[in-house]
Amino acid sequence: MVDIVRYPDAPGLASAVAEALVTRLAEVQAEGRVPSVALTGGTIADEIYRAVAALDSSAVDWTRVDFWWGDERYVAADSSDRNDKGVGRDLLDVVGVDALRVHAMPAADEAHPDLDAAAAAYEQAVREHGGGEFDLVLLGLGPDGHVASLFPDHPQLDVDDAIALGVTDSPKPPPERITLTFAALNRTRAVWFLVSGAGKADAVARALADEGSVHETPARGITAEPRTWWLDEDAASAL
Numbered sequence: 001m002v003d004i005v006r007y008p009d010a011p012g013l014a015s016a017v018a019e020a021l022v023t024r025l026a027e028v029q030a031e032g033r034v035p036s037v038a039l040t041g042g043t044i045a046d047e048i049y050r051a052v053a054a055l056d057s058s059a060v061d062w063t064r065v066d067f068w069w070g071d072e073r074y075v076a077a078d079s080s081d082r083n084d085k086g087v088g089r090d091l092l093d094v095v096g097v098d099a100l101r102v103h104a105m106p107a108a109d110e111a112h113p114d115l116d117a118a119a120a121a122y123e124q125a126v127r128e129h130g131g132g133e134f135d136l137v138l139l140g141l142g143p144d145g146h147v148a149s150l151f152p153d154h155p156q157l158d159v160d161d162a163i164a165l166g167v168t169d170s171p172k173p174p175p176e177r178i179t180l181t182f183a184a185l186n187r188t189r190a191v192w193f194l195v196s197g198a199g200k201a202d203a204v205a206r207a208l209a210d211e212g213s214v215h216e217t218p219a220r221g222i223t224a225e226p227r228t229w230w231l232d233e234d235a236a237s238a239l
């Protein structure tokens with residue numbers, strides 16, 4: 001099932017996603033499970049995290065949510081470039097999570113021999129937590145159609161026997177990153193694309209077209225269902 005929901009503008013989109021996220025986490029907890037969410041970086045995602053923090057989210061026990069990342073910039077742990085910085089400052093530190101349930105990707109100044117070893121360490125962490133079936137995967141979308149750090153025509157698009165991979169030549173800076181693979185991102189009970197702005201309209205249209213190539217538009221490699229496209233009118237303008 002693929003749903004497309006549209007909001008007039010980015011603030012409207014952010015508050016709708018924020019409310020839906022709180023509802024979803026509370027529902028999973030009501031089923032007696034600890035929800036497991038793969039977070040994304042990006043402008044609209046950061047706006048959503050701030051919107052969640054501004055909500056009354058007392059229906060969620062934030063100490064019983066596992067947080068993972070779909071991708072991370074491979075820079076020092078205290079760099080403001082990291083995807084986990086915004087969500088940490090704007091949401092996780094505000095609502096009070098259990099640090100043991102915050103599974104940040106390795107940083108470049110940690111004791112891993114290299115980027116590939118750091119990605120392998122994250123893969124191992126996912127495996128140790130039951131192989132990583134997520135309740136929800138959140139994904140931003142680049143104007144080139146990338147999701148997480150899976151970029152057009154990059155070799156990571158073709159790897160289906162790994163969970164996490166290093167990327168050395170991201171066209172979006174910084175160049176070094178760790179990304180989950182399609183195989184890992186598709187092991188989820190739901191996926192939400194979060195997309196705002198006219199600069200993403202073509203990528204949204206390519207991702208949702210009846211035909212097209214994953215190499216040209218990596219978002220097409222996300223096949224888990226249900227998937228929901230949360231769009232503002234600008235992002236939806238080429239549909």
Ligand SMILES: O=C(O)[C@H](O)[C@@H](O)[C@H](O)[C@H](O)COP(=O)(O)O
Pocket residue numbers: 040041042043044045071072073083139140141142143146147148149172
């Ligand atoms: O590390 C990153 O940058 C991301 O995780 C990336 O996949 C992002 O979500 C999209 O590029 C959208 O980002 P924007 O909303 O900032 O355009």
